[in-house]
Structures are given as structure tokens and as C-alpha cells.
Amino acid sequence: MSNTISRQKFLQYTASAGAAILLSSLEGFALERPEKRLRVAIIGCGSVSNRYIPHLQTSSMIEIVCLCDIKYDRAVSQNKQYNVKAQTYPNIDAMLTGVPFDMMVTLTDMQVHGELNKKALLAGKHVWSEKPMANTYAEGKALLDLAKSKKLKIWGAPAVVNSPQFEFMSKTIQEGKLGRVSSAHGQYGHTGPNWSAFFYEKLGGSMPDLGVYNIATLTGLLGPARSVMAMLSIVNPERTVDDKGKIKVEAEDNAHILMMHDKNVISHVMCGFNYFDPHGHEAANQTLHSIQIYGDYGNMRLIGYDWETNGVMLDTSWTEPPKLVSTDKSGYVWQEGAAKVGESIISGTEPRINAEHALHVLEVIEAARKSQATGMRIKLKSKFPWPMV
Numbered sequence: 084m085s086n087t088i089s090r091q092k093f094l095q096y097t098a099s100a101g102a103a104i105l106l107s108s109l110e111g112f113a114l115e116r117p118e119k120r121l122r123v124a125i126i127g128c129g130s131v132s133n134r135y136i137p138h139l140q141t142s143s144m145i146e147i148v149c150l151c152d153i154k155y156d157r158a159v160s161q162n163k164q165y166n167v168k169a170q171t172y173p174n175i176d177a178m179l180t181g182v183p184f185d186m187m188v189t190l191t192d193m194q195v196h197g198e199l200n201k202k203a204l205l206a207g208k209h210v211w212s213e214k215p216m217a218n219t220y221a222e223g224k225a226l227l228d229l230a231k232s233k234k235l236k237i238w239g240a241p242a243v244v245n246s247p248q249f250e251f252m253s254k255t256i257q258e259g260k261l262g263r264v265s266s267a268h269g270q271y272g273h274t275g276p277n278w279s280a281f282f283y284e285k286l287g288g289s290m291p292d293l294g295v296y297n298i299a300t301l302t303g304l305l306g307p308a309r310s311v312m313a314m315l316s317i318v319n320p321e322r323t324v325d326d327k328g329k330i331k332v333e334a335e336d337n338a339h340i341l342m343m344h345d346k347n348v349i350s351h352v353m354c355g356f357n358y359f360d361p362h363g364h365e366a367a368n369q370t371l372h373s374i375q376i377y378g379d380y381g382n383m384r385l386i387g388y389d390w391e392t393n394g395v396m397l398d399t400s401w402t403e404p405p406k407l408v409s410t411d412k413s414g415y416v417w418q419e420g421a422a423k424v425g426e427s428i429i430s431g432t433e434p435r436i437n438a439e440h441a442l443h444v445l446e447v448i449e450a451a452r453k454s455q456a457t458g459m460r461i462k463l464k465s466k467f468p469w470p471m472v
């Protein structure tokens with residue numbers, strides 16, 4: 084779950100000038116709003132809002148005050164369906180001049196996240212964004228710089244680093260229980276969403292929608308990637324989707340991404356929209372693994388998916404069979420990111436999720452596209468605080 088520290092520890096930890104500014108803004112926030120509930124505005128009331136709205140409603144520190152969608156009837160019907168009692172808006176400009184709120188939660192088509200997140204930051208709002216935070220690394224980095232300059236926070240999905248299974252795997256690697264780690268693999272796919280065209284349009288694709296989870300997990304466990312090589316393809320050139328009927332697929336629906344990390348560790352992610360997997364959306368009963376990490380003294384496999392973790396199969400013995408360990412999810416759910424970071428604003432703690440990591444994942448995705456276009460290995464520049472646990 085979120086990497087919470089006591090307020091006293093937070094004060095010690097925040098000796099740096101930047102952190103002091105953040106703390107003073109949080110103090111001010113607490114003073115201005117003694118009831119300590121973060122006012123949240125949700126933009127994008129489609130499929131994933133059915134997971135976010137009920138989850139945000141479980142937090143005593145959060146109140147959803149606005150719902151917005153350019154398909155306005157969706158904002159109205161979600162307001163009714165979940166008894167939110169929020170103000171509803173047909174576009175972001177109307178929402179930003181409407182009832183006051185503290186944090187925007189961006190759940191729209193991927194391609195417009197960057198421009199919407201920028202408008203929210205410019206209007207003085209914190210942001211939690213579904214993936215990706217922006218369309219390019221440069222756009223995302225500019226958003227983070229803007230947020231810092233305005234003493235605001237921005238974070239990007241996914242929330243995979245929050246799971247107890249991520250924590251267990253990270254500690255197992257850091258404590259040397261696998262020996263010297265050399266290789267890792269992650270995979271995530273299903274047969275593709277059938278409700279919206281944006282998944283298949285330019286700057287969509289299986290990498291920012293699905294591979295993003297595995298890239299976040301593997302970089303989170305092994306450290307920042309230093310270079311990337313990839314092959315991407317379109318396997319299914321035409322799709323029929325609910326909002327636009329028959330469409331041409333313009334973004335990859337099949338991706339293999341190789342990442343080189345420090346100490347010559349190599350990892351591989353495969354993702355796609357043409358993978359038969361009966362557990363692709365509901366995975367509580369998945370008993371097979373989707374992530375594996377190999378060292379010279381042991382290996383481990385994440386059972387289920389990094390977004391729906393069902394345990395870790397750990398193999399460190401020449402004689403004993405592998406053991407299923409770390410099966411307790413402790414309440415972790417993939418849609419928890421917005422609630423966790425919102426609560427961190429109220430409680431003045433630093434969540435484990437950080438924007439630098441989300442930006443690094445975005446740089447990997449962009450580099451994979453460049454590698455496919457040029458046939459070259461692409462060097463990366465971004466880093467993030469690591470190890471994360």
C-alpha cells in the first residue's frame with residue numbers, strides 16, 4: 084500500500100527546500116480546510132469511472148464534487164448511478180470556473196490527458212492522471228515542472244508499485260535472495276477493448292494501455308532502463324468499436340520491448356490486443372504467472388497480474404519445490420491510485436507512487452516507438468528514486 088511515514092519522520096525527511104515548500108503548502112491546505120476532505124473532480128465518465136467512483140467514495144478523506152464529460156449525459160448518469168451529488172459539467176473550461184475543487188482525476192481518452200492535465204495545473208489543481216500522463220516524455224516533463232513551479236502535485240497511473248506483492252518482490256531482490264539478478268519478463272494482453280476507438284488511434288495502442296503496467300513493475304523492481312529496443316506491429320488492421328463502428332487500427336496492437344537496466348540486467352515486456360486470455364479483465368482466479376524474475380540463486384513469478392496480484396511463487400532451493408508466498412493483498416486494488424495520492428495530500432505523507440517513475444515509463448514507451456521506426460537501440464535519460472521499497 085502507500086509508503087506512508089509518520090508526520091515527524093516526514094518533517095525530518097523534508098529538509099530540502101523544495102520539500103519545505105510542499106510542506107508549507109500542505110500546512111496551508113490543512114488550515115484552510117479544517118474538515119480535511121479533499122475535493123475531487125473527475126473528468127471522463129466512461130468505463131473506468133465505474134471503478135474509480137465507488138473506490139473514491141470509500142475514502143473518508145475524499146469527496147467527489149465534480150463530474151465532467153464531453154458526452155455530458157455520461158456525467159449526469161454516473162452522478163445518478165453512484166449517488167455522487169456532484170456538480171456536472173460538459174467540458175473542462177466550465178468545470179474549472181465552477182465549484183471549487185482540489186484535485187482533478189483524469190479518466191478520458193489517452194490522447195487528451197496531457198492538455199487536460201495542463202489546464203488543471205494552470206488553474207491551481209493537483210492531478211491524478213490515468214496512463215499516460217501525457218503523450219510524450221517532453222510533454223509529461225513540462226507538466227511536472229509546471230506542477231513544481233506552482234507547488235502542486237501530479238501523479239500518473241498505474242498503481243502497481245502499491246501492491247504488497249510488488250513490495251515483497253522488491254525486498255526479495257534488494258535482500259539478495261535471488262542472488263545476482265539477470266533477466267525478467269512481463270506480459271499482459273487481452274483481445275482489446277470494444278467500446279472506444281481511441282485505444283486503436285494514433286498515440287493509443289497496447290503499450291500505453293497494457294504494457295505500461297509491466298513496464299512500471301519491471302523498472303520499479305530492477306531500476307530505470309538505460310536503453311530500449313522494440314518491435315511493434317499491427318496484427319489486426321480493422322476493428323469494430325461501439326463509438327465509431329468499423330475503424331482502421333493506427334497504433335500497435337502487438338509489442339515486444341527489451342529494456343537494459345544497470346548491471347547488465349535485461350528485461351522484456353510483451354503486450355497486445357490480440358491475446359486470448361479468459362482472465363484478461365477479471366483476474367481474481369488466475370493461478371498462472373505473468374511476471375518472472377531470474378537470478379543465479381533463485382527465481383520468482385508473480386501469480387495473477389501486477390494489477391491483480393494473487394501471490395508470488397518463490398523458488399530458491401535445489402531440493403524443495405517452489406513455494407506460493409505473499410498471497411495477502413491487504414486491500415490493494417488497481418484503481419486505488421487516485422484515492423491513495425489524495426489521502427497523502429490530506430495526511431501530508433509521500434506516497435510510493437511518484438511522477439518521475441510514471442515519466443520514465445512514458446519515456447520507455449516513446450523509445451519503443453522510436454526503436455520500431457528506426458530499427459535502432461534508443462538511449463534513455465530519465466531516472467526516478469530507486470529502489471522504491
Ligand SMILES: NC(=O)c1ccc[n+]([C@@H]2O[C@H](COP(=O)([O-])OP(=O)(O)OC[C@H]3O[C@@H](n4cnc5c(N)ncnc54)[C@H](O)[C@@H]3O)[C@@H](O)[C@H]2O)c1
Nearest residue numbers: 127128129130131152153154190191192193213214279292
Ligand atoms: N476501462 C478500463 O477498464 C480501464 C482500466 C484502467 C485504465 N483505463 C484507462 O482509463 C482511461 C479511460 O478509459 P475508458 O475505458 O474509461 O474509456 P471510455 O471511452 O470508456 O471513457 C472515456 C471518457 O472520456 C470522455 N472524454 C474524452 N475526451 C474528453 C474531454 N476532452 N473532456 C471530457 N471528457 C472527455 C469520453 O466522452 C468518455 O466518456 C484510459 O486512459 C484507459 O487507458 C481504463
